[in-house]
Amino acid sequence: MNESKIYIADIHPDLLGTYGDGGNAVVLAQRLKWRGMQAEIVKVNSQSPIPSSCDFYCLGGGEDAPQAQSAYELRKSGALNKAVESGAVVLGDGAGFQILGDSFAVGGTDLQPGVGILDVTSVKGLGPRSVGEVMAVGQEPAKGIYLSGYENHSGITLLGASVSALASVIHGNGNNPTDNTEGAVNGRVIGTYLHGPVLVRNPQLADLLLSWVVEDLAPLDDSEIEILRSQRFSSFNHNNKSNLRSIFDSIGQKLNL
Amino acid sequence: MTGNKRDYLNTMIFQPKIRLMLAVKVGSFISGLSRKMQMGEGAVVGGRIALKIEPDLLSLLSESKTSILVSGTNGKTTTTKLLSAALSSAGSVVSNSAGANMPAGLVAALWSAKAKDFAVLEVDEAHLGIVAPSVKPKVVVLLNLTRDQLDRVSEVRMLAKKWKDVLASIPKTVVVANSDDPIVVWAVKSSPKVLWAQVGHSWISDANGCPNCGGKINYSESEWHCSNCDLKKPSPQGYLDGNYFHLQDGTSYEINLSLPGRVNQSNAAMAAMAASIFGLDYKSCFESMQSLKQVAGRYDEVEIDGVRVRLLLAKNPAGWAEIFSFLSSDNIPVVIGINAQIADGKDPSWLWDVEFEKFADRFVVATGSRAYDLGVRLSYAEVPHEVEQDFVAAIKRANSSRVDFIGNYTAFQQLRSLAKKAYK
Ligand SMILES: [Zn+2]
Numbered sequence: 206m207n208e209s210k211i212y213i214a215d216i217h218p219d220l221l222g223t224y225g226d227g228g229n230a231v232v233l234a235q236r237l238k239w240r241g242m243q244a245e246i247v248k249v250n251s252q253s254p255i256p257s258s259c260d261f262y263c264l265g266g267g268e269d270a271p272q273a274q275s276a277y278e279l280r281k282s283g284a285l286n287k288a289v290e291s292g293a294v295v296l297g298d299g300a301g302f303q304i305l306g307d308s309f310a311v312g313g314t315d316l317q318p319g320v321g322i323l324d325v326t327s328v329k330g331l332g333p334r335s336v337g338e339v340m341a342v343g344q345e346p347a348k349g350i351y352l353s354g355y356e357n358h359s360g361i362t363l364l365g366a367s368v369s370a371l372a373s374v375i376h377g378n379g380n381n382p383t384d385n386t387e388g389a390v391n392g393r394v395i396g397t398y399l400h401g402p403v404l405v406r407n408p409q410l411a412d413l414l415l416s417w418v419v420e421d422l423a424p425l426d427d428s429e430i431e432i433l434r435s436q437r438f439s440s441f442n443h444n445n446k447s448n449l450r451s452i453f454d455s456i457g458q459k460l461n462l
Numbered sequence: 463m464t465g466n467k468r469d470y471l472n473t474m475i476f477q478p479k480i481r482l483m484l485a486v487k488v489g490s491f492i493s494g495l496s497r498k499m500q501m502g503e504g505a506v507v508g509g510r511i512a513l514k515i516e517p518d519l520l521s522l523l524s525e526s527k528t529s530i531l532v533s534g535t536n537g538k539t540t541t542t543k544l545l546s547a548a549l550s551s552a553g554s555v556v557s558n559s560a561g562a563n564m565p566a567g568l569v570a571a572l573w574s575a576k577a578k579d580f581a582v583l584e585v586d587e588a589h590l591g592i593v594a595p596s597v598k599p600k601v602v603v604l605l606n607l608t609r610d611q612l613d614r615v616s617e618v619r620m621l622a623k624k625w626k627d628v629l630a631s632i633p634k635t636v637v638v639a640n641s642d643d644p645i646v647v648w649a650v651k652s653s654p655k656v657l658w659a660q661v662g663h664s665w666i667s668d669a670n671g672c673p674n675c676g677g678k679i680n681y682s683e684s685e686w687h688c689s690n691c692d693l694k695k696p697s698p699q700g701y702l703d704g705n706y707f708h709l710q711d712g713t714s715y716e717i718n719l720s721l722p723g724r725v726n727q728s729n730a731a732m733a734a735m736a737a738s739i740f741g742l743d744y745k746s747c748f749e750s751m752q753s754l755k756q757v758a759g760r761y762d763e764v765e766i767d768g769v770r771v772r773l774l775l776a777k778n779p780a781g782w783a784e785i786f787s788f789l790s791s792d793n794i795p796v797v798i799g800i801n802a803q804i805a806d807g808k809d810p811s812w813l814w815d816v817e818f819e820k821f822a823d824r825f826v827v828a829t830g831s832r833a834y835d836l837g838v839r840l841s842y843a844e845v846p847h848e849v850e851q852d853f854v855a856a857i858k859r860a861n862s863s864r865v866d867f868i869g870n871y872t873a874f875q876q877l878r879s880l881a882k883k884a885y886k
Pocket of ligand 1: 672673674675676677688689690691692693
């Protein structure tokens with residue numbers, strides 16, 4: 206492949222990508238192009254050969270059956286493991302995060318093997334689905350980056366000894382309802398439950414990933430994104446219950462109508 | 463004496479007929495009150511209270527009617543209106559207002575009916591499982607099933623499974639279904655009475671994984687099949703080709719609507735197929751449908767602050783795929799309203815599944831409570847745009863005498879109510 210061009214693989218967009226996750230690859234590509242660099246998104250549909258020489262790999266969220274299919278194909282190919290050994294950056298979110306782990310459960314309770322590049326295990330949660338806005342603060346290597354995103358998952362993920370959490374949850378659930386962790390990092394492999402998509406809402410995280418592959422990232426004008434971020438963060442302080450209609454609705458809910 | 467009185471009251475309230483009457487009286491009174499207080503159309507709140515008084519209200523009210531249910535992610539409201547127009551030549555028709563498509567809205571539509579022949583009801587796709595066994599419809603029309611409102615209805619396939627189960631419980635019902643949507647086909651194919659309409663499906667991204675086995679679905683020009691199991695496109699009783707709907711018996715009918723776009727021809731074809739079950743001929747069905755010029759404000763042209771605004775609704779990627787197929791090529795500015803209230807779904811990440819790159823040559827104004835989510839999406843798509851959260855200011859910002867306004871559910875309703883005010 207062309208040495209000066211950065212290749213971003215969008216893995217199995219036909220199986221994963223339920224939450225607009227294709228946006229993560231778009232963000233990486235555009236932030237390179239806007240800085241005068243060459244970038245190309247390589248869409249890798251299921252049942253196609255998976256390249257092992259891309260610089261970035263993005264895996265999105267998906268439903269149970271497609272998730273199992275994607276994990277099966279990735280394991281069989283081995284390309285992702287090979288790419289990680291040669292320094293590629295991998296971002297998985299939702300189902301994609303679970304696929305990167307050692308094992309995960311979909312549907313019933315049987316654990317299926319994942320790709321095994323993150324020391325995490327995901328199982329079906331017994332409690333209610335985690336749905337809603339999340340605010341979290343990054344840990345090493347994303348230290349100090351405030352993360353914004355939307356989570357929607359029933360699975361819970363437990364971190365093993367050889368990974369660290371991507372962030373600590375301030376609002377929302379993250380990996381599980383108990384330990385306040387969100388996502389996982391090991392070297393250049395990152396998993397998270399945040400979508401929105403995650404790199405759209407968090408340009409600093411996008412640039413951190415980019416900085417692992419390219420040098421000299423000039424600053425970009427992110428003012429529009431900053432307004433979006435501040436609105437998302439301030440949404441935790443609002444309870445939009447001021448108008449008559451919602452008062453009427455909430456009375457109805459209290460009376461269980 | 464007091465004891466007798468209580469017994470008497472108890473007997474009265476537990477008399478089914480009296481409870482039914484009470485439910486309808488109280489419900490319609492509350493609906494009327496809510497309407498007078500300008501809290502929307504009122505149907506839903508009155509319906510909810512009536513259902514508390516008589517939980518069986520839906521099945522009691524639909525007993526005397528010939529019911530047809532219309533469900534799916536996109537096109538429910540339009541198809542319901544087109545079908546109502548077609549059936550109105552055969553008898554009187556009662557129908558629910560757009561959006562009031564859950565049990566409370568349905569009972570409110572049914573109690574306002576007086577000895578109507580047909581009840582044509584739009585049903586929320588997640589509520590078909592509750593509604594269909596109560597209503598026991600003669601016909602169910604199933605248009606498509608794609609992702610919508612990610613935070614609420616989390617898995618398309620879970621919903622399809624619910625459809626499958628409910629259809630098995632009403633085996634006498636005739637199903638009219640879209641043979642081009644693999645998820646619909648999977649949900650419907652074991653029903654005993656199905657009429658398949660091949661009317662296209664503009665959004666296959668949710669259906670790449672087989673709903674039956676998770677395998678890959680291969681698409682070609684005229685058919686699709688799973689590469690792993692036996693799920694495949696059934697052979698249709700009718701198919702849409704250009705402006706014509708062709709039937710298995712070799713006859714063809716031109717569809718000439720006042721509503722724009724290929725998607726509405728698909729809706730019309732499915733509506734006509736449903737009407738044909740009651741003996742109506744396709745030619746007169748399509749003719750009756752011509753009278754429909756707007757659907758609950760959609761495709762309507764209104765004036766807001768001196769600007770001529772065409773109102774369009776798109777609430778998910780599938781809806782947007784249809785919008786792109788008929789937007790005019792004259793490059794008039796587009797104002798896009800995105801909210802994230804409960805009715806819209808609180809997660810607008812689906813904006814990243816819309817090919818906004820197609821607007822590279824157009825000026826776009828992003829508006830609504832989530833205007834900045836859209837603004838950022840447009841920036842990454844390199845679409846020239848501005849962000850203005852206020853609807854009227856956004857329309858002025860387009861700086862043109864004509865604009866197309868495309869809103870998701872509550873944004874559309876909000877703009878529509880602004881237009882009403884401007885006219886008064
Ligand atoms: Zn299959």
